[in-house]
Amino acid sequence: MINKEIFASIQKLIKLLTIRFDRRQLESSESLSVFIHTRAAYIAQTSLFGYLKARMGTQFRVLFEDDVFSESIQIASVQVFLSCLSDLTVYCVASVARSSDLSNPDAEALARHCFETACREALKDVKTDRKPEDPYSAFTQRISGLDWHAVPDGEAAFARSEGDLIRFAPVIDDYKELDEEIVSNSIRFRWHDVRTQARKRVNGAAIAADWGTRSA
Numbered sequence: 001m002i003n004k005e006i007f008a009s010i011q012k013l014i015k016l017l018t019i020r021f022d023r024r025q026l027e028s029s030e031s032l033s034v035f036i037h038t039r040a041a042y043i044a045q046t047s048l049f050g051y052l053k054a055r056m057g058t059q060f061r062v063l064f065e066d067d068v069f070s071e072s073i074q075i076a077s078v079q080v081f082l083s084c085l086s087d088l089t090v091y092c093v094a095s096v097a098r099s100s101d102l103s104n105p106d107a108e109a110l111a112r113h114c115f116e117t118a119c120r121e122a123l124k125d126v127k128t129d130r131k132p133e134d135p136y137s138a139f140t141q142r143i144s145g146l147d148w149h150a151v152p153d154g155e156a157a158f159a160r161s162e163g164d165l166i167r168f169a170p171v172i173d174d175y176k177e178l179d180e181e182i183v184s185n186s187i188r189f190r191w192h193d194v195r196t197q198a199r200k201r202v203n204g205a206a207i208a209a210d211w212g213t214r215s216a
Contacts, residue, residue, distance in 0.1 A: 023197075027206035029110060029214060032092060035201070037118035039194045040088045044081040047165050047187045048073075055171055055179065071130075072170035078131045081122060083164035086139050087157060087191075089115045092198055094151035099204030102211070107148040110211050115139050158191045 026032050052073070093111040096102055102110070119135050132138075151157060162184050166176050169183075 023201065025203050025206075026201045027203045028210040029113060029207060032096070032110075032202065032207055033114040033117045035198070036085065036088050036092055036114050037121060039197070040084040040118065041081060041122060043088075043161070043187065043190050043194065044077065044084045047084075047183075047190060048077060048080050048169060050186065051165065051169055051179070051183050052171070055175060069170065074126075075130050076168040076170050078123065078126060079168040080161065080165055082119075082132070082135055082138075083161040085115060085118055085122075086142060087159075087161045088194065089118075089139070090143065090146070090151055091153075091157045091195070092202060094148045094157075095153070095198060095202050096204040096207045097148035098153075099202075100208035102148070102204070102208040104146070104148055106208075106211065108143050108146065110207075111143050112136075112140070154195075155188055155191070158188070161191075162187050 024031075026035055089111050093107050093114065096110065097104070097107040116136060123131050123135065165187055166180055166183055169176065171179070
């Protein structure tokens with residue numbers, strides 16, 4: 001039988017698939033936060049599970065029934081999610097900044113809000129030994145003093161999650177070297193759809209105005 005925690009992760013993924021088809025405009029900091037959280041989780045889950053399934057082939061189900069391997073998957077899931085969350089938060093908040101009068105300090109505060117809100121929600125049921133001691137420190141360092149108007153509006157903004165998918169996947173190094181190009185192309189393709197959604201749905205002026213009211 002598949003490990004119950006892996007089964008729970010698959011159930012969450014199914015729920016994310018339904019959320020993915022929401023096409024409403026994002027006009028507040030909270031709706032932006034939800035978008036970032038759900039899309040980052042979707043990319044992390046589909047990319048990691050898709051890679052493992054492709055690499056394992058017919059052994060996929062058997063290995064998922066192994067408690068030790070399931071533990072490795074859960075740890076990898078958290079790490080890849082945090083990388084996806086970091087990339088998408090920076091990308092979306094930069095989009096808000098470029099299309100509004102949001103200052104760099106206000107953009108940084110909005111980014112921290114979105115990242116920390118998503119972290120608390122996503123990691124609340126994760127065992128302590130499966131997540132970083134401080135999941136916020138790396139993100140805080142990344143955005144400190146960032147020029148939000150200079151953030152790339154393309155694939156380059158998602159290089160961290162692309163690299164960390166290969167880095168943290170519970171696969172031997174020899175396979176990672178062989179698979180790197182295919183896996184990188186796979187997550188890039190998934191991010192392309194999310195960027196398209198963000199460009200259509202993020203109302204930068206409305207979000208900036210909402211954030212100004214909330215943070216005043």
